[in-house]
Amino acid sequence: MAAGAPRIFVSHLSGTAVFDPNGDQVGRVRDLVAMLRVGGKPPRLLGLVVELATRRRIFLPMTRVTGIESGQVITTGVLNVRRFEQRPTERLVFGELLDRRVTLAETGEQVTVLDLSVQQLPARRDWEIDRVFVRKGRKGGAFRRAKDEALTVEWSGVTGFSLEEHGQGAESLLATFEQLRPADLANVLHHLSAKRRAEVAAALDDDRLADVLEQLPEDDQIEILGKLKEERAADVLEAMDPDDAADLLAELPEEEKERLLSLMQPADAADMRRLMAYEEHTAGGLMTTEPIVLRPDATVADALARVRNPDLSPALAAQIYVCRPPDETPTGKYLGTVHFQRLLRDPPYSLVSSILDDDLQPLAPDAALPLVAGFFATYDMVSAPVVDESGSLLGAVTVDDVLDHMLPEDWRESDEFELDQGEGVTAHGSGA
Structure with missing residues (x-):
């Protein structure tokens, strides 16, 4: 769907057929996955839960959706068929956000959520839930009163959805650093405790974690990857640039490396093996296999x-x-x-x-x-x-x-780098 396209109400996506670029149906939409944010900011729409013909439900990232139109969803054709597992920071739109009681910020009145609208942000591939369609009056009941009024409000016009800003959960930490570039977030993660680093890594989506891993020192990469479930570790490696993923795999014990390669898509695993065949400090070891x-x-x-x-x-x-x-x-x-x-x-x-x-x-x-x-x-x-x-x-x-x-292996630890990155974090944080 092109940037600037009209908003879509999620109720229209329930049961919508999902097609690959060749026009073959691969499944149907059964839910949407969103990530709530602090401060009343609209949630990010991460992807769709798609039910395949085999009844298996998988996760389809929005970055792999090329169009939503005429009652159908078009994908890039690249699907990960592993079973969908909801993460702590994720919310199911149909299962958890609809039919929920929230409060109108302006009047304090309790209302029921009937629908939500999503829209792609201009000049970006990110999607947000931007508006809420609600009904005034008591929840449920076979008979609704004539005076029950339905209206559409901005996401910021209701309370009862967003995360609380207090506490030290990974959700709040992620929201605080949401606008950081991958290199800046990597610097923050590097200086967290191992426990907090694992919590944040577990809460990041695959693409974001892949971008951050590429910027981390080798020891941190291995530590984080080792604390992920093997299926997810393979997904994150697939999302990384092939040369960075191959460098990381090469540092793992042989048995673990082969296990992860066996869980990856065959084409991605073949790229990894080909890159690992070259010496690290050669053109073959440095290259990516995905140029234009x-x-x-x-x-x-x-x-x-x-x-x-x-x-x-x-x-x-x-x-x-x-x-x-x-x-x-x-x-x-x-x-x-x-x-x-x-x-x-x-x-x-x-x-x-x-x-x-x-x-x-x-x-x-x-x-x-x-x-x-x-x-x-x-x-x-x-x-x-x-x-x-x-x-x-x-x-x-x-x-x-x-x-x-x-650069020297410890260049991320240098005083000059720390100073620049620290100023960058402060700037981002003050603008949040």
């Missing part, structure tokens, strides 16, 4: 559509790699690179094959870290292709990965 790859007959418009994907890091979105089929790494023959700025200068109908930079020599997978760093410094690049002897694109190295491996 297009065929030579793709247009500039196709390339710009891929670049707009909000899940891509700025470094990966800076370049398109043009290859012959197959499009997934390892690809067919690598033909060259198209830079983002060039895409902005050429007509949308131009073929990417006509604007290739094919003079830039790619990196070999066994290229050592100093050679990789020299490549970035020499050519002022933020991303570089990694190509094997047969000419297939294996992945791309980004400048942030190079920096991570060139």
Whole structure:
């Protein structure tokens, strides 16, 4: 659903069919999962509980919903079929929020929640519950009085939903740090006690925890992953960037590593194994296996559509790699690179094959870290292709990965880093 689209009342989603991009039905919506926040802020809508044809109920994150329209939900086609398990910070919309007694903030009158509306935030992929449809009068009963009035109010117009701000539960702590960038939240987690760190990690959703894990020191990563249920640990690894997940897996005992790989989606597990086959401080060990790859007959418009994907890091979105089929790494023959700025200068109908930079020599997978760093410094690049002897694109190295491996192992503990991060946390906190 595009940003700025009309709000949707959740009652209209009950039983709605869920389809993959090919038009095949995969299940039906049975509930919605939301996370309440302190201070009367609208709750985040995390995802949908979808019942498959086998009657199993699974969790579908909103980040994998591409459209809600005409009585149907369209997904990216990537589904995790593990059984849905509700977490402590999550609330089921149908099961826990509807038919609930709340209070109108303006009058203090008790009302019953009949429905809630959700809306996607502009220019973001986040969804919120923004309005509440309530009925005045006593709850339930076969006969309602004629004077019972129904009305729609803003989420902030009622009380009785939101979390209390006092106490030291993980919910309150999460709400306090909700606006922090992953790197800043990682710094906060690093300085918590092991018990509190585990509580917060358990309460974060998979995508958020994956982003934070990528920014944590190795010891913290292993500690947190070890305290998660194995099924969830595998989900979080799948949500991480492949190169970061492979680095983390490589540090685990062999038996634990194989157990987690067996729980992952086969394609993701194959990527992990391929990355772990390279030495850590080489281009192959640094690369991600998910750069933007297009065929030579793709247009500039196709390339710009891929670049707009909000899940891509700025470094990966800076370049398109043009290859012959197959499009997934390892690809067919690598033909060259198209830079983002060039895409902005050429007509949308131009073929990417006509604007290739094919003079830039790619990196070999066994290229050592100093050679990789020299490549970035020499050519002022933020991303570089990694190509094997047969000419297939294996992945791309980004400048942030190079920096991570060139800095001292204890760089997160330095006084300069602590000062900057501390100021960042204070700024975020004061604006909350």
